[in-house]
Amino acid sequence: MSTPIVVEGLTKRFGSFVAVSDVTFTAPAGAITALLGPSGSGKSTVLRMIAGLEEPTAGRILMGEEELTPKSVQERRVGFVFQHYALFRHMTVAENVAFGLRVRKEAKDVRDARVRELLELVHLDPFADRYPDQLSGGQRQRVALARALAPQPQVLLLDEPFGALDAKVRQDLRRWLDELHRELGVTSLLVTHDQEEALELANQVVVMHEGRIEQVGSPKEIYDEPTTAFVAGFVGSANVLHGEVVDGHVHLGSFRLPGADHLEEGSAAAAFVRPHDVRVSPGDGDTTAVVERIASLGWLARVTLRLADGDVVVAHVPNDELHGAAEGARVSVDLRNARAFEVPVGEEAGAGPVD
Amino acid sequence: MSGVAQQVDGRRSRGFLPHRTAAALRHFALRGTAIVYLGLMVALPVAAVLTKGFGDGFDAFRDAMARPGAWAAIRLTLVTSTIAAGVNAVMGTMLAWVLVRYRFPGRRLLSTIVDIPLAIPTLVTGLMILALYGPNSVIGGFFDDLGIRIVFTPIAIVIALCTVSLPLVVRSVQPVLQELDPAEEEAAATLGAGPRTTFRRIVFPAIRSAVVAGTLLTFSRCLGEIGSVILVSGNRTGRTLTAPVFIFQLTSQFRPAEAAAVATLLFAISFVLVLVTTRILRRKEAAA
Amino acid sequence: MSTTAKRGARGGHAGILAACLLYVGLLLVLPLAGIVWTALKPGLHIVSDTLREPDVRHALLLTFQIAVITVLVTTFFGVIVAWVLVRQRFHGRSFLNALVDLPFALSPVTVGLACFVLFAPGGWLYPFFNARGIQINFALPSMVLVTIFICIPFTIREVVPVLEEIGLDEEDASRTLGASVWHTFRKVSLPNIRWAIAYGIALSTARAIGEIGAVLIVSGLIQGRTETATLFIFRAAEERQLPQAYVVALLLAAISIVLLLAIETFHHRQEREMHSA
Numbered sequence: 001m002s003t004p005i006v007v008e009g010l011t012k013r014f015g016s017f018v019a020v021s022d023v024t025f026t027a028p029a030g031a032i033t034a035l036l037g038p039s040g041s042g043k044s045t046v047l048r049m050i051a052g053l054e055e056p057t058a059g060r061i062l063m064g065e066e067e068l069t070p071k072s073v074q075e076r077r078v079g080f081v082f083q084h085y086a087l088f089r090h091m092t093v094a095e096n097v098a099f100g101l102r103v104r105k106e107a108k109d110v111r112d113a114r115v116r117e118l119l120e121l122v123h124l125d126p127f128a129d130r131y132p133d134q135l136s137g138g139q140r141q142r143v144a145l146a147r148a149l150a151p152q153p154q155v156l157l158l159d160e161p162f163g164a165l166d167a168k169v170r171q172d173l174r175r176w177l178d179e180l181h182r183e184l185g186v187t188s189l190l191v192t193h194d195q196e197e198a199l200e201l202a203n204q205v206v207v208m209h210e211g212r213i214e215q216v217g218s219p220k221e222i223y224d225e226p227t228t229a230f231v232a233g234f235v236g237s238a239n240v241l242h243g244e245v246v247d248g249h250v251h252l253g254s255f256r257l258p259g260a261d262h263l264e265e266g267s268a269a270a271a272f273v274r275p276h277d278v279r280v281s282p283g284d285g286d287t288t289a290v291v292e293r294i295a296s297l298g299w300l301a302r303v304t305l306r307l308a309d310g311d312v313v314v315a316h317v318p319n320d321e322l323h324g325a326a327e328g329a330r331v332s333v334d335l336r337n338a339r340a341f342e343v344p345v346g347e348e349a350g351a352g353p354v355d
Numbered sequence: 356m357s358g359v360a361q362q363v364d365g366r367r368s369r370g371f372l373p374h375r376t377a378a379a380l381r382h383f384a385l386r387g388t389a390i391v392y393l394g395l396m397v398a399l400p401v402a403a404v405l406t407k408g409f410g411d412g413f414d415a416f417r418d419a420m421a422r423p424g425a426w427a428a429i430r431l432t433l434v435t436s437t438i439a440a441g442v443n444a445v446m447g448t449m450l451a452w453v454l455v456r457y458r459f460p461g462r463r464l465l466s467t468i469v470d471i472p473l474a475i476p477t478l479v480t481g482l483m484i485l486a487l488y489g490p491n492s493v494i495g496g497f498f499d500d501l502g503i504r505i506v507f508t509p510i511a512i513v514i515a516l517c518t519v520s521l522p523l524v525v526r527s528v529q530p531v532l533q534e535l536d537p538a539e540e541e542a543a544a545t546l547g548a549g550p551r552t553t554f555r556r557i558v559f560p561a562i563r564s565a566v567v568a569g570t571l572l573t574f575s576r577c578l579g580e581i582g583s584v585i586l587v588s589g590n591r592t593g594r595t596l597t598a599p600v601f602i603f604q605l606t607s608q609f610r611p612a613e614a615a616a617v618a619t620l621l622f623a624i625s626f627v628l629v630l631v632t633t634r635i636l637r638r639k640e641a642a643a
Numbered sequence: 644m645s646t647t648a649k650r651g652a653r654g655g656h657a658g659i660l661a662a663c664l665l666y667v668g669l670l671l672v673l674p675l676a677g678i679v680w681t682a683l684k685p686g687l688h689i690v691s692d693t694l695r696e697p698d699v700r701h702a703l704l705l706t707f708q709i710a711v712i713t714v715l716v717t718t719f720f721g722v723i724v725a726w727v728l729v730r731q732r733f734h735g736r737s738f739l740n741a742l743v744d745l746p747f748a749l750s751p752v753t754v755g756l757a758c759f760v761l762f763a764p765g766g767w768l769y770p771f772f773n774a775r776g777i778q779i780n781f782a783l784p785s786m787v788l789v790t791i792f793i794c795i796p797f798t799i800r801e802v803v804p805v806l807e808e809i810g811l812d813e814e815d816a817s818r819t820l821g822a823s824v825w826h827t828f829r830k831v832s833l834p835n836i837r838w839a840i841a842y843g844i845a846l847s848t849a850r851a852i853g854e855i856g857a858v859l860i861v862s863g864l865i866q867g868r869t870e871t872a873t874l875f876i877f878r879a880a881e882e883r884q885l886p887q888a889y890v891v892a893l894l895l896a897a898i899s900i901v902l903l904l905a906i907e908t909f910h911h912r913q914e915r916e917m918h919s920a
Contacts (some may be wrong), residue, residue, distance in 0.1 A: 476853030579750025
């Protein structure tokens, strides 16, 4: 019942500004695909083009076999959930949910049954006769979701759906959306700047930056195996160290890190190391550092280390591996799973710890 | 899930035209309507007056201004409008302040009363002033005994102008005052500033452009006012004849070209003032 | 603040309040009371006597007709213009915007003059209408046209800020749910702007009823034919038939007060609409 969405060469220009440049990907049927990126990366524009709310400058959009591009918004039958809910303020919750069905001239009893079904699904049946301004943000967004799902769309598009909500509500709704999706199995496209959200909910993540796709992969892939410096820095936190490529290693002053085989000898490179891949042990070793700060984060500690050549590195160390290290102590560090990327001339890819 | 979906199928394009063409047509139809409406109803008449007044050069203007009382009328209009604008700039701002910052019984009533000139015919306002300050009335008779005439003097003109333009500054300033963050004034108070200083240095700069805009609107309104003035001023050439009434007289004498010339002059004055003030305001904002 | 300082401040507040109340009282309340008293001075019968006069009846009817046509035209086209100004982007939009505000910058006398000039012999539109035997000046059409001109900004200026503030997302949502543009406008946009429209209608009605400067020029002051209520008052005052003038003025004032209450209510609702986002 569910169809995949295919986007080919999608481009959008606003005057001379290129918001989206040659974006191609497939959102598999029945899965949640996240469009992840910082503000201005073009992800919302891509979503709106799929919905038909924006006209692409170039490219095609296909839903299964159907070419969506020449169709109007109304004809595409996509469900859209907006960041600020966009509920019809002059209609009750029930009327909001029924709207799409009314437009399609469904019979009254069919309509009513469907509305009731959906309101039960989102746990808001007692609120059927309330108006949007009588609901909380989280409730409004659930109504918005019910409304989008009512006409049984083939595809569900969500534009930063939890962006306007409190942290706790966001987490609850995230969990709830996950369950809902498991139950319904509608192909979904979720735009978000919150990488935790993307990693938690999505089956596939499309990372975007400045209008272009950086990487497409499963959450594990983009986290463990970033293919560009941007993805390495944006997804999850990372320490960034700059050095030069010598013999397949990145040379950083007093030590070197492997993983630069794919880079050109002698070029500038940035090595990314995740905080939890920085192992700290007492005493001296190949690479030594001085502990600058230890901040307790509950079950682990955030340890700020200064390396011999002055670079600062952050390590996430579980409490039982601290071995009594204190501020000012000399420790031995082991930087594992470093990934190296080339650094374009003139650009410092965010030197230092990136959170 | 219910059996809704199967019957409702993704339809092909509705109607004859592809949706993009239909959308474009709709866009242009609406835009065209708007342009024709405003073009015919606003631009055309204004162009007609400008052309009539100065289409043949400055002759009509010269003839009009050569008439007795012409320059006096312009002067009188400018002076009385300036006074009324000045008075209402102060009183209007005070009223806005009172309505936003004070709580007192009858505040809603006061707000409604302030808006009366927006609803009531200006002619009725003129009649009201006659009723109250005319020679046979309570107040007018009192002043008359003292030898002070109110109606049929420029004083009456100023009173009329103040009355009809009363809400303009208030409604310009009120929303701005409402939006002001009280935190700024509270900060000033913690730093030792008294209410007058706080008003001068924190509040007023914030509302200044609203006051100026409202005052300009008031001035412009007063320049063109006729309904109330024509009844209370006496319309004595050279003494209490205002420019709008002068234009009316010229029209009644079937001298439309001259009337148009004077009317254009009035319009030009408001127009230039608006341009100058917007430029000043924009420069001040840029410098801020 | 010390107690003396506080009392001083309160005294200052009281002073400002007193000045405001005095100003408003002298300029508005007292004169309004004055007109009620002066109109009803000869006795309450004067009202029914005056209303029985055919000239008065005709004047009131004419005012009503002009007001209705004006409101219908300015509301319908006003909503279209507001929509185009807010939801469309094109060259010349700011010029169009300026045109909307132009009627506020002109004296009503100038408006009347403009109409007169356009439709009088030698005017640009004279040949067209004269050839068809349609009289514009000194007849109803010109009076309607000038009143429309004067009332053009009201609806537009009230609807524009509401459209700017709210509704774009709702309109998008409506379209994704399959509603046509017209359906979206009717069910989603129109409910959002209904109070702004009502506000504009109330303001236009009041202004149309009170119009004097422009109709003074284009009507020709033909008693019993092209005399609105305000023109009647004008003529009656000129001819020293003051009691009748005052009664009709009182009637118009009463209608205005009712409209004023409508204005206040609708304005309030419009503000609430805008800030409910």
